[in-house]
Amino acid sequence: MINALRFSAFVFALSFGSLWAGGDGWMQDYKAAEKLAEREGKDVLIYFTNSDRCGWCIKLDKEVFSQDVFKRNAARDFVFVIVDNPRQSPLPADIENQNQLLRKHYSVAFCPTVLLCDAQGRPYAKTGYRTGGAERYLKHVNRLMSQKAQRDAGIAEAADLQGPPKARALEKALSVVPSSCFMIYKDELAAIAAADPDDASGFTAKMKASETAKALKRSIQPLFKDRDFAGVSVCVDAYIKEQNPTGEALQTAMLYQLQALYKEKKFDQAIELAEKVIAINETNRPARFSRMLKKRIQGIQGK
Structure with a gap:
């Protein structure tokens, strides 16, 4: 199923690649789009995509953004901006650099991501792929506009x-x-x-904790890339000692160590840590991931 989706994405990207080349109502120049939105009294719809390899992005393109009913109606309220990251057709250097900065500025981790922003670029709603086609998606966007x-x-x-x-x-x-x-x-x-x-x-403390957790993630990502799993553990230990996180924040930090132990094939230690994560909260996402990894390790060990 996954391979079929990827193949369909590739075929659709070849057929409709020109749709996202800054035409058909979609702009690539973000600053120009902001100026146009301010001049016309509109908001900005920013679409983050990997257009030639992301199956869900391709489905969103095909089922919604390429449809006249969506383009015609949504254009009354929005200026459209596409922030692409293709592999097959490189973007101009200035657009590619701009897109990297936009993904960082808006903390976009996954594609497709759709942000609804005012003309100053301040987001008030976030969404992605949804089933149901263009008319249903248009109704969804209209509901999100009330958040502004x-x-x-x-x-x-x-x-x-x-x-x-x-x-x-x-x-x-x-x-x-x-x-x-x-x-x-x-x-x-x-x-x-x-x-x-x-x-x-507790709002300010929550915001500070969230930013600190993001900084931890940024520090750890290159360590995983370099396979410095011992460094991951040291980094997480320092974060826990300095920030004293609790609840899901603590579980999320421990997950980095859990993944490092799994990569190092230190399975007994990984199972022990997974159980500690689960003990903090048995029902949330970190617990579910820990349970899944524990089961995978036990399968490898033949238990």
Whole structure:
């Protein structure tokens, strides 16, 4: 099934590659798209794709973005921007560099990712592939647009408040924003911290923990690439000692060590660590992954 999907993706990419070459209503120049959106009073729909190798991206192209009903109706509210990363047809150097910066700026880890942003590039909704075709996807996007109004209402309310009430209003405003994009709202985050220095809701601490966890991930990725699994363990131990994470944050950090032990074939230690992860919370994603890896190891060991 997976191979068939990849083959279909390749064939569709060959047939429709020109669709994403900055034509058919889609722009590649992000700054130009922002200026156009501001001039026309529209928002920006940013589509992150690996157009010639991502099966789900190809399905989204074929079923939604290439359909006239979507393009015609969504264009009333949005300027379309495509941020591609193809292998078969290299992009111009300036666009490729821009796209790398955009993926980092918006913390995009997977494709397809679709962001709905205001004309200043501030995201208020995030989505991806969905079944049902163009008309159903259009309705989905229209529902997501209401999140902008909720965001803006909260920011407007906060302007007339002081202290913790101001912080709570801003937190409510940001509650609709994709969590991966919180740091784009630096002014609002700074205002929350200033209005509630005691962090009564724990919001600021949560944001700081999230950013620290992202920094850990960035530090660990090259270690896995270089197969420096001992370095992974040292890095995670330092993070746990310095940050003292709890709950899922701790489990997620431990997963890096678990994967390193698995790669090193230190199976007994890996099983022991998997059980510790599961003991923290038996039902969340880190626990499910740990259970799966434990089962795989036991299969290798013939247990």
